[in-house]
Structure formats: C-alpha cells, structure tokens
Amino acid sequence: MAARRRVVVTGLGLITPLGTGVTENWDRLLAGVSGIRRLAMAEAIGAPVKAAGNVTAGDWQAARDAFPQDAINEGERRTLFALWAAKSALHDAQLSEGPFEQYRCGVALAAGLGINRLEDVARWVDSNRRFDIPRFGREYTAIHPESIMRNNSNRPAALIARRFDLHGMNLTVTTACASGTQAIGTAFRAIQRGDAAVMLAGGADSMINPIGLVFFALLGAASASSDDPATICRPFDRKRSGLVMGEGAGFALLEEEGHALRRGAKIYAEVSGYGTSLDAYQVTAPHPAGRGAESSMMRALQDAGMHPREIDYINAHGTSTKLNDVAETTAIKAVFQEHARKLAVSSSKSMIGHLLAAAGAPEFVYTILSVQHDAVHPTINLTHPDPKCDLDYVAEGQRLMKVRAALSNSIGFGGQNASIIVRKYHT
Amino acid sequence: MMIAPQVVVTGAGSVSSIGATSSETWTALLGGQNGIRPVRGFDAGGFGRLFAAQVGDLTAENLGIHPRDARIMDLHSLMLMSAARQAYGAAGLADAGIAGDAIGFFAGMGMVDYEVDDILPAVLKSLGPAGVDYGRFYAGAYRDIHPLWPLSMLNNVTFCQVAIDLGIKGENAVFCPHADSGAVAITEAVGALCEERAEAVLTGGVSEKISPLSIARGLFAEILKRAPEEPGTVLGEGAAILCLENRASADRRGATYSVAVAGYGHCCAPRDDGTAPLPGAIAGAMSAALERASLQPKDIDVVIVHRDGTEQADKSEDEGLLSIFGDLRNLPVFSTKPAFGHLLAAAPAMDIVVATMMIERGIIPPIWSGKPAQQVRNVMVNCQSYEGQCATIIVQAVA
Numbered sequence: 031m032a033a034r035r036r037v038v039v040t041g042l043g044l045i046t047p048l049g050t051g052v053t054e055n056w057d058r059l060l061a062g063v064s065g066i067r068r069l070a071m072a073e074a075i076g077a078p079v080k081a082a083g084n085v086t087a088g089d090w091q092a093a094r095d096a097f098p099q100d101a102i103n104e105g106e107r108r109t110l111f112a113l114w115a116a117k118s119a120l121h122d123a124q125l126s127e128g129p130f131e132q133y134r135c136g137v138a139l140a141a142g143l144g145i146n147r148l149e150d151v152a153r154w155v156d157s158n159r160r161f162d163i164p165r166f167g168r169e170y171t172a173i174h175p176e177s178i179m180r181n182n183s184n185r186p187a188a189l190i191a192r193r194f195d196l197h198g199m200n201l202t203v204t205t206a207c208a209s210g211t212q213a214i215g216t217a218f219r220a221i222q223r224g225d226a227a228v229m230l231a232g233g234a235d236s237m238i239n240p241i242g243l244v245f246f247a248l249l250g251a252a253s254a255s256s257d258d259p260a261t262i263c264r265p266f267d268r269k270r271s272g273l274v275m276g277e278g279a280g281f282a283l284l285e286e287e288g289h290a291l292r293r294g295a296k297i298y299a300e301v302s303g304y305g306t307s308l309d310a311y312q313v314t315a316p317h318p319a320g321r322g323a324e325s326s327m328m329r330a331l332q333d334a335g336m337h338p339r340e341i342d343y344i345n346a347h348g349t350s351t352k353l354n355d356v357a358e359t360t361a362i363k364a365v366f367q368e369h370a371r372k373l374a375v376s377s378s379k380s381m382i383g384h385l386l387a388a389a390g391a392p393e394f395v396y397t398i399l400s401v402q403h404d405a406v407h408p409t410i411n412l413t414h415p416d417p418k419c420d421l422d423y424v425a426e427g428q429r430l431m432k433v434r435a436a437l438s439n440s441i442g443f444g445g446q447n448a449s450i451i452v453r454k455y456h457t
Numbered sequence: 458m459m460i461a462p463q464v465v466v467t468g469a470g471s472v473s474s475i476g477a478t479s480s481e482t483w484t485a486l487l488g489g490q491n492g493i494r495p496v497r498g499f500d501a502g503g504f505g506r507l508f509a510a511q512v513g514d515l516t517a518e519n520l521g522i523h524p525r526d527a528r529i530m531d532l533h534s535l536m537l538m539s540a541a542r543q544a545y546g547a548a549g550l551a552d553a554g555i556a557g558d559a560i561g562f563f564a565g566m567g568m569v570d571y572e573v574d575d576i577l578p579a580v581l582k583s584l585g586p587a588g589v590d591y592g593r594f595y596a597g598a599y600r601d602i603h604p605l606w607p608l609s610m611l612n613n614v615t616f617c618q619v620a621i622d623l624g625i626k627g628e629n630a631v632f633c634p635h636a637d638s639g640a641v642a643i644t645e646a647v648g649a650l651c652e653e654r655a656e657a658v659l660t661g662g663v664s665e666k667i668s669p670l671s672i673a674r675g676l677f678a679e680i681l682k683r684a685p686e687e688p689g690t691v692l693g694e695g696a697a698i699l700c701l702e703n704r705a706s707a708d709r710r711g712a713t714y715s716v717a718v719a720g721y722g723h724c725c726a727p728r729d730d731g732t733a734p735l736p737g738a739i740a741g742a743m744s745a746a747l748e749r750a751s752l753q754p755k756d757i758d759v760v761i762v763h764r765d766g767t768e769q770a771d772k773s774e775d776e777g778l779l780s781i782f783g784d785l786r787n788l789p790v791f792s793t794k795p796a797f798g799h800l801l802a803a804a805p806a807m808d809i810v811v812a813t814m815m816i817e818r819g820i821i822p823p824i825w826s827g828k829p830a831q832q833v834r835n836v837m838v839n840c841q842s843y844e845g846q847c848a849t850i851i852v853q854a855v856a
Contacts, residue, residue, distance in 0.1 A: 034652075073591050074591075075591070075592065075595075076591070076592045076595040076596060077591075077595045078595060078599075132726075133724060133738075133741050136723070136725070137725070141633065143569075143610055143611065144568065146571060146576075146610075148576070148579075148580050148583060148589045148591075148594065149588065149589055151573055151576060151577060151580045152580050152583070152584060152588055152589045153588075155577075155580065155581065155584070159581055160577075161573045161574075161577060163499050163500050163501070163503065163669050164500050164502050164503035165503060166503060166669055166673070167500075167501060167502065167503020167504035167505075167669065167672075167673075168503040168504075169503075170504070170673040170676060170677070171677075173673065173677075178568065178570070178670075178674075179570075179670055179673045179674045179677060180674075180677055182568065182634055182635070182674070182678075182842075182844060183568060183633045183634050184633065184634060184635060184637075184638070184842060184844050184846060185844050187725075187844075187846075188725060188727050188731075188842070188844035188845040188846060189727075191725040191726065191727065191845060192726075192727045192729075192845065196725075197724055197725055197726040197737075197738055197741070198723070198724060198725070199641070199723035199724070199725070200637075200723065200724075200725030200845070200846045201632050201637075201638065201641045201723075201846075202632060202633050202634075202638065203630055203631065203632060203633070204566065204611075204612055204613060204631050204632070204633040204634075205613045205616075205629075205630060205631045206611050206613050206614070208613075212630050216630060216641075216645060219645070219648055223648055223651070223652070225644075225723070240591055240594065243595075244594075244595070244599040244602070245607045246607070247599075248599070248602060248603075248604045248605075248606065248607050249604065249605070249607050249608070250604070305628075306628050306629050306630065307558075307626055307627065307628070307629070308562065308617065308620040308625055308626045308627065308629050309617075309626070310557060310617075310620045310621050310624055310625060310626045311621065312621070313529070313608060313614050313617050313618055313621070314605070314608070322626070325558065325626065329628070329654070333654070442613060443608065443611060443613075443614065444608070444611065444613050444614040444616070444617030444618075445617045445620070445621075446613060446616075446617060446629060446631075
C-alpha cells in the first residue's frame, strides 16, 4: 500500500439557519440558539410541516447580492448557497491570494434531490384530466425555473469550478443524508492518494418547497408538531417527533499537508480517517442495532489508525426520529464500549435542522471547530431522556473540554452510512 | 504514480438496447447493429422527430423481484440490478468466500424523474380556479401519492436495493449524474482496492430512463438531436457494472481476468456557455491517466471517445485529442454511441466492457475511423458532462 499523504483543513465556509459566518454560527451553537422557525412562505400555508431551519431572508439576499449574475440565471436556492459557502471557505483559506495549480484543485459537492414542481404537471393537464405529453413536448421551455429538469445535480459543482478556477477532479455525491460526509470523505481520499492537492468539499441543499414539505411526511419521518418551532427538533429526547428540515450549505477546504505548509496556510485540524458502509438491511429503516453505523465508525477508526479511546466527541447524525437516535446510540455503544460513557455526543440538527444531503457538511465544519476551540455545542431540547438513548448528549449547555479528536456521523435513507474523524494537527 | 497493486476486472455485466448481457451487446456490435429507434413508450412527437436507444423486456417479474420491492423501482433500478447481478455472478463472488463487509460498491447514477401518473391524482385534486392550489394539496391531496414514492425519487435507494439483494456491506458511494460520475465511481473503486479497504468492488453506472422529463432536460441543455439530420446526442438506456479486484487476491481465489484498470484522470473546466468542458480539461484528464498508467500516447491502441455528437463537446474533445496525440490520422478512434446511444453515467463502464472484449478478441467492431491496430493492448476511454466535468480511464491487457 502506497504511503498516504496527510490532509488538513485550511478554510471553512457556511450559510445556515444560524447565519452566514463561521464565527456567527459557532457562537450561536454554543449558546444553544435555535435556527428553526415557523414557515412563513405563502406556499407553505397548511403544509403538514409547520417549521423548518430556513436561511433568513437577509442572509439569502446577501448570497444573491454576492453573485448577482447567478442569482438571475440559476433556479435553485442550493446553487447560491453552494456558491456563498464555497467562496467563504476559499476566502478563509486565502488560497487564491497566491499562485495555485488549478488542475490540482478540485471540488466535491453533496447534492440533494432537486425540486419537482406540481406546476410542471398541472400546466399540461388536458380536458380529460390526463398529462398531455405532446403539448408538453411543444411547450417544455415553460417549465418552472426551479424544476429538476433545468437543474442538474452536478451543475453547482461545475459552477464553483468555473467561478473559482478549480479545474481538478469534480464530483457530486447523491447518497441522501450521507452525501455531505461522503463528499468530504471522497475529497479526503483524493488528496490522500495524490490525485489532488486541494479539494473544496461540502454540500448544499434545500427541500423547503411544496414537494419537499410533504416528502418526509409521506414517509412518516417528519415532525408535524405545531409547538414553539425552537423546541420541536429534540434529538435523543423521549418526546422527539421526527426530523425537522433545514437548508443551507457548508464547505471546507481540504489540503495536502505539505501544500498547506509551503504556502503558510493556517491549519484548523487534520482529517485522519473516513469510513463508509451499507446496512444491506431495509431501505425503509436503519438496522435496529445500528450495524451499518457501527461498521462505518469502526472503519473510520481503523482508517485513522486510532483507538476508540482517542475520540473525545461525536457530532451525531441525531435526526430526532424514533428509529435513528436509538440505532445510532446502540452503534456508538458497540464501537466505543465503556468509553462511550465518557464521550460527549451532540446533535447540531437540534438547532439548524436536517440539511438533508448537505447535513454532513456544516456538521463537519462544527466538528472542526470543536477540535479547534476545545468546546462542544449542546443538544438542545433534550429535557425528557429516552432510556434507550443513554449517552452524554451535552443537554445542559455548551461544554469546554479537551477535544483531541472528534468523529462526525451521517446516516442516509436506504442504508448508507459515513463517518469521518478529525483531530488536532501536530507536525 | 502507477496504480499499485494491479486492479483487474474479474467480472462484468451490462444491459443495453442491443443486448441484455455483455456478450449479446458485443455480438450486436460486431454485426454492426444499433438500438437507435424512434422514441417509444409515449408520444414524443411534440419534441420533434426524436430517436433514442431504449431497453426492452426488462421487468421486475423477469428479474424475480418481489412486488413489495418493485413498488419503488423504475427502469433504471431494474437495469442496475440486472447488470450488478451479472457482474457478481460472472466474478463468482457468490462462492468466493468474501464477506459482504469486504465487498465495496461505487456507482454513477442519473437524475431520477417521477412517473407523471404517480403524482397526477394529487395534482388533479390540488387544482383550483387559478391553477395549483397548495392549500388543497396540503389539505389532503398529497395523500394520493403513495407513501413510499419519496424513496423512488432517491437514486441511492435503488443502489441500496442492489446492495440488499447481493449482501454488499462495504465501502460505497453514489455519484451523479453524467458520464464523468461513472468514471469517478471506477476511480473510487480502484482507490478502495489499492488501499485494501475492500477485497472486491462492484462499480459502474446506470443511465436515466427515457421519459418526457428526461428528454425535456436534454433539450433544455441543448444537447439532444431534435431530428435525425440535426447535430446533437441520442440518449440511450443501459447499465454496466464491473467487478474489480486486486490481481494478487484474484489469483489466490482462482478468478479469471484479462484486463486491468491502469490509469485514470479527472478534470473540470466548463466552457462559458456551459455546453462542454474546455479542451485543456479533456487533455488534462487524458494526460493524468497516461501518467498514472506509465504509458505514452503512442502506446494507446484505441481511444473510445466520448464524442456525443454535439458540436461543442466534439470540438473540445478533438482539440484535446490533438494536443495529446498530435497527428490523429493514425489513431484508431471508436465510439459506442452510434450503436447504443449516450448512456450517461453508465457510459464509461459500458465502454470498458467493450474495451475488454476488444482486448480479449483482438477485434475492433465496425464503427470506427482510422487504421485498425495490429493488437489491442491499451484502450483509453473518455467521458464528459456538458456541465464541464471530464474523465479518462485506461484499461490494459494483462498476461
């Protein structure tokens, strides 16, 4: 096996329900501020989902103002989210301030489902209440600007390559809720084996649209609670009622260690291990004992050459669904054994909601910040402990603690799992 | 940097418009057949005089898939299932004694479009005097959509169904949606084997199903032929999956193989009009693949080009080829698209299936230009997305 290159993180960028800045996000997370709000858009009135982690109107406008041409040409919110977070991470890393090898710098993006609009069917319903395909064929250019037919999932990654001259490997991952971690993990691998010197990796998603608002309700996975929005996402709590959608994007600039050192980049942390697995169990539910998540965590530890005792913190997938939170807890206990009781475990989703395909991306950024700052954000709303979820979820508020290394989990619908480990960087 | 240890192809499976298996597709290619016909299954006349290479006779029942599972499977799911089962069987994985945890799976998959009839009842119930009334939709109309319909819209769920069917639990990822995504999947599979994170890996891709929505997408991107005499690409349906293993472990279990994946390269530099990669990116991918395979351009016996028939993509690729190979007059160039159309994410693995046959049989099928090689040892496969991504894979004969 060839020697593997070390991979470090040198830039971070975010746009989430908690804001557009990394520091802003971190301060609010530590303070336990929720970004979940009542849905205010006209097209959401009466929806089975009452609240979501919306990017605020002001932050959305900031993203539009930063990319005026793309704001006109691109049909999806996630594209502008991706551009904003990508630009922020590049700016943070100061990569473009010196010469860089464009063909050694790539992009890895997690992308979601894309948007399906009822109007794209309704417009071509004929007098017999059937979809008139020939007329659709003649008039297809009238499809909705947000339509999946106009927005390929690999378009944002290509746009980032074009805007920022990153001409190396360019890939788009679509593994549902595991996508964000898999995009970052795939970027990590590309640098490790020498296929790239730099990868801008992350995810962007938004399903806060009419089909998205019924998507998880149909599957029985969404919280329909009409309680105070700030309280409805309750990972690991006995009264949890399902996932709450969020939207936004997160990016990290991953860089080969020598490349970063030569250009004098500030290094946040080192990416030390990554693992993926398949449940091969059911597409409608995770393995009840979390066998898939257990396997992905074990693989990440083996990949990093680390003992479970070296991990101090887990940024959990923690969706606030009945099935996930128990399965993930069971998996953590299986991997970490007695050390599981000493770990801090928290769910960012309790505050920003579930960013779906992108979820692992901002959660990776937060995991890096935990390692950098020796601090862990809380899981908010955990007030009624579930006996089956019996780990330390940092329910009482932020905690200052030594975080030598941390692991972030993502678990996708269908049974795809991904875990990634970051640790403090030492030469 | 060479790919070490050597990664070999120990099995393959495919579905295309000209063959339900790889050998059927090869026989049809040798016979000069093509699967391109007027679009069938729906009235595509409104779009123009459209042709496509569509797969027929593939049903869940034929594949022995339980109706419960088939409920969320469309044609792309069935094609992927068939190709993966074929590759798994051809490699003898069922009897190889390799644990599911040690089998990886990486695939490129297309965009997933809904079947209009799946949501039409909900749309009809949601119609008000001014068109769609979301109040009506939320008040109950949406319940006319099957509760598992959302899963059918996630391309990774199909992937997971294949994993369940074959008991695959190892390293994995799904990339999306164009030809380059199928090449990324192959690269990641090679990486997993070289780093010994898997003992065997299934990898490849599946195309989109031809539907009114997928055609609209292609027309929107201005890549599809609207009529036979116009420039543009012809969509094809199909899937191709390879079983890759490290040569040493394949030898230990007595698996047979004839080719290795020797090199790969990936770049992305979109033209400003978003119609193709720039020539420099295409050349960059070829150059990286050659370097990784420790080959010179003169060592390449055949290039299976992307050449999708669109003006800009073909021009970019020609310029890229010219910058790598210099004189193109003596370069044997082959394209599978005249036979089974553009298979999008399935294209690179399908082209590797064809390349493997070329190497094994020493024959270049009759859709080619330039001189035939005396011997086919090294085949370069190019692929790209009109969004700007491009990739090259090189496969090589192994003694």
